[in-house]
Amino acid sequence: MLELKNIRKSFDDVHVLNGVNLRLERGFVYTLKGGNGSGKTTLLNIISGFLAPSQGTVEFKGKKIARFAPYRVNRLGIGRTFQDLRLATQMTVYENILLALEKKLFASPDKKQQKQADGILEKVSLSEKRDELAGEISYGQQKLLTIGCCIANNADLLLIDEPVAGIDRENLVKITNLVMQLKQEGKTILQIEHNTGYISATSDLVLQMEKGVIAC
Ligand SMILES: Nc1ncnc2c1ncn2[C@@H]1O[C@H](COP(=O)(O)OP(=O)(O)O)[C@@H](O)[C@H]1O
Numbered sequence: 001m002l003e004l005k006n007i008r009k010s011f012d013d014v015h016v017l018n019g020v021n022l023r024l025e026r027g028f029v030y031t032l033k034g035g036n037g038s039g040k041t042t043l044l045n046i047i048s049g050f051l052a053p054s055q056g057t058v059e060f061k062g063k064k065i066a067r068f069a070p071y072r073v074n075r076l077g078i079g080r081t082f083q084d085l086r087l088a089t090q091m092t093v094y095e096n097i098l099l100a101l102e103k104k105l106f107a108s109p110d111k112k113q114q115k116q117a118d119g120i121l122e123k124v125s126l127s128e129k130r131d132e133l134a135g136e137i138s139y140g141q142q143k144l145l146t147i148g149c150c151i152a153n154n155a156d157l158l159l160i161d162e163p164v165a166g167i168d169r170e171n172l173v174k175i176t177n178l179v180m181q182l183k184q185e186g187k188t189i190l191q192i193e194h195n196t197g198y199i200s201a202t203s204d205l206v207l208q209m210e211k212g213v214i215a216c
């Protein structure tokens, strides 16, 4: 469903990606590993449209998307989470999901959307936190919420940057189960992670980023 060919990215004279080739098939979980600064997040930024590659092509469902704006990439079905989360911290957990569902801020949700939002909160184990501010729930719960926003976005490819880094055991188990469930529903996941237990529990394929290329 996603194919990257010869992706190169430089920031001034720093060559971060040096010809990444990658093909993702629908319904699999792929984990990207590699040292700090090896270019993993940069690669997610390129796939999701937040950065343009210096060279190379990104093809999603047969469409060349390398220079599409992030909102267009998102509408095609690619959702992403950020290492630094980027939730609307002054809105409630429920409102964050609604925002991702509707993609606009001030519309009043209809019954169907309300039901959908509650269903997603249940799925990401946050029903009890529904009316709390997103900035006031725990870090692990915030990670769950970012994945909930991707689900609300109706993404079929989820790019998840470090889903379990720095979180408590209880939420780690929840995220592990959630990712397995999403895979079972046919979602495709490309995640960056270092936690070895989590990687072996969830991954179909582990990809190693080294010197700006992916060595399987
Ligand atoms: N927008 C940017 N401008 C300049 N340099 C960047 C930018 N984004 C990332 N880099 C650099 O690219 C390298 C790879 O970063 P990153 O992709 O975040 O690594 P990783 O996620 O593997 O830790 C780092 O040296 C980082 O400083």
Ligand SMILES: [Mg+2]
Pocket: 040, 041, 042, 083
């Ligand atoms: Mg990173």
